[in-house]
Amino acid sequence: MGATGIIFQREFNTYLRLPIGYIVGAVVLFLDGVLFWAVALRPGAGEFLSGTVLGVFFYLASGMTTIAAVVLSLRLVAEERQTGTQLLLDTSPVRDREIVLGKFLAALAFLSLLNAATIYMPLLILVNGKIAIGQIVAGYAGLTLLGGAVLAIGLFGSALSRSQLVAAVVTSVITAMFYLFWQLSEVVEYPLSNFFAALAIHERHFVGFQQGIFHLRDIVYYLSLTWFFLYLATRVMEAKRWE
Amino acid sequence: MVELTEVTRYYGPKRALGPVSFEIEKGDTVGILGLNGVGKTTLLRILACGLRPSSGSVSIDGHDVLDNPHEVRKRVGYLPEVPPVYGDMTVKDYLAFVGRLKGMTAEAVSERMPAVEECTRITEVRDMPARHLSQGYRQRVGVAQAIIHEPDLLIMDEPTHDLDPVQIVEMRAMIRALKESHTILISSHILPEISQTCDRLLILDDGRIVASGSEAQLEERLLLSRRIRVTVRPAATGATAARALIAGVPGVKTVDRTGAADGTTEEPGTATFRIEGEADVRAEVCRALVEAGHDVITLTRAERQLERVFVGLVAEGTN
Structure with missing residues (x-):
């Protein structure tokens, strides 16, 4: 196991050891359940097609995934700087990209675990209605890609400062910006409208997944966004390592 | 073993260290003595590859800290003033993590662990989460993480920081035991801590070495x-x-x-x-x-x- 694996293992276990993992998990699962009940199980919900209900579930779950990703990412580097343990990593023969990747993958794995725990809701729709397994797979793939992108933004925010509050503000602002690109695209003229729409993290690129459709452009978008912010986080770590 | 040539470090326009030049031979135990804020930690962090010198060259065991930092990091064990301990991990898991981070295999860590626990006398707390450790044990775990990978050079920044008198005596005994197998560099602003454990002293003031030598030689200089x-x-x-x-x-x-x-x-x-x-x-x-x-x-x-x-x-x- 390389340094990435060693850091992954530590970080993932930290989510299981510390209250933050359980608190985020409990809140996300509770709200996902409440929203699912409000949309799929409320009186009159039977009038909707099962596929539509599942799509709405993934739409709502994407919001919860985004919030969970922001919260889970804040501690990743900022906490290490706050407690002084970053010095251990900085003085170990480990590359910054290995540190960033290990932390990112651990947070993504934990977030995926939380998302996986919501599987009973799509299964309820599957049992009581008629949906394609592919839509479930696509929905969860979309949640993972969206969550990964937001985690990467959060990791970048966390790398910038030793304060988790500063990390929260930076991450929230950047994430909100990528959400609001869609609204912005509707009020500006072509070709800017296309540009902003293409950057919109949710409305443009997640909708396909929630409907059970894999678009290559959506996959490329999320992976590019993730890579870009992980790259930035790595560069910040490199710069701060020698400061 | 350690060679510094005209090393400086600036924080913005403020000179925190240097120019500093000195050498440490393999097996030496050297103490850096200076008041708070004279550049001790800056110097040690440069040697531990945690800080870039503004100018000058630093090499450890023939490896330059800037050209080959990972080779240097493999050869250095560093105990900062505040031990970098993860409170949520048990002591043994933490040391295993550090060992792996330093490039050891899982088997090598398992083999090395008993000797480190015995040397630092932390066997009785090995299964405790680090957040429950007393300051004394925390410091010992800090030493343990610094020696887990058997580094050639052991750097300790104020190792008796925040310890009570009994713990200070124990720490000195531990350092004396470590002298047999490591080249050691210790910083402190407390003289007895340095004079009782080190063969050679470097007196640092305003970022510069104002004197060096054994305790007797330094006394001779003024007396x-x-x-x-x-x-x-x-x-x-x-x-x-x-x-x-x-x-x-x-x-x-x-x-x-x-x-x-x-x-x-x-x-x-x-x-x-x-x-x-x-x-x-x-x-x-x-x-x-x-x-x-x-x-x-x-x-x-x-x-x-x-x-x-x-x-x-x-x-x-x-x-």
Whole structure:
């Protein structure tokens, strides 16, 4: 196991050891359940097609995934700087990209675990209605890609400062910006409208997944966004390592 | 083993360190002594590859810290002032994590662990989460993480920081044990901590080394003469004759009678003299007094305390 694996293992276990993992998990699962009940199980919900209900579930779950990703990412580097343990990593023969990747993958794995725990809701729709397994797979793939992108933004925010509050503000602002690109695209003229729409993290690129459709452009978008912010986080770590 | 050449470090326009040049031979135990804020931590972090020098070169075991930082990091164990311990991990999991991080295999960590636990005496807390450790144990775990990968160079920044007197004694004993297998660099602003564990001292002031050498050499630098204190029960000739006798001993520069003048009291029938000599004149003074019929009650070297030497060196640097 390389340094990435060693850091992954530590970080993932930290989510299981510390209250933050359980608190985020409990809140996300509770709200996902409440929203699912409000949309799929409320009186009159039977009038909707099962596929539509599942799509709405993934739409709502994407919001919860985004919030969970922001919260889970804040501690990743900022906490290490706050407690002084970053010095251990900085003085170990480990590359910054290995540190960033290990932390990112651990947070993504934990977030995926939380998302996986919501599987009973799509299964309820599957049992009581008629949906394609592919839509479930696509929905969860979309949640993972969206969550990964937001985690990467959060990791970048966390790398910038030793304060988790500063990390929260930076991450929230950047994430909100990528959400609001869609609204912005509707009020500006072509070709800017296309540009902003293409950057919109949710409305443009997640909708396909929630409907059970894999678009290559959506996959490329999320992976590019993730890579870009992980790259930035790595560069910040490199710069701060020698400061 | 360690070679620094004209190393400086600036934080913005402020010079925190340097220019500093020195070498440390393999197996040496060197203490860096200086007041708070003179650049000790900056120097140690540069050596631990946690800080980039603004200029100059640093090499450890032939590897330059900038050109080949990972090779340096493999060879260095670093204990910062605040041990970098993850509170949520048990001690043994933490040490295993650090060992793996330093490039050891899982098997090598398992084999090494008992020796490290024994050396740092943390066996009884190995299954405890680190957040529940006392300050003393936390510091020992800090040492354990620094030596887990058997580094050639062990760097410790204020290792007795925040420890109680008993823990300080234990830490010194641990450092003395580690001297046998590591080249050690320790920083402190507390003299006894350094002087009792190190072979060589570097006195740092305002980012520069103002003196270096063994404890005795440093004392010599400021104490060209030796000071002794002798208490006698004078013969019939009296204390004045005893004083004149001492003053006539070759090598004696000055003789002063202590007593009310310097706030000390003498036992009835005795006289105490403070003697400044060009060298250690205890034997000559004692012989002369006894031969003249004076009883020597006590005879001690009253060398100036190293603390005063340190203050003197710093004052020299300032001036």
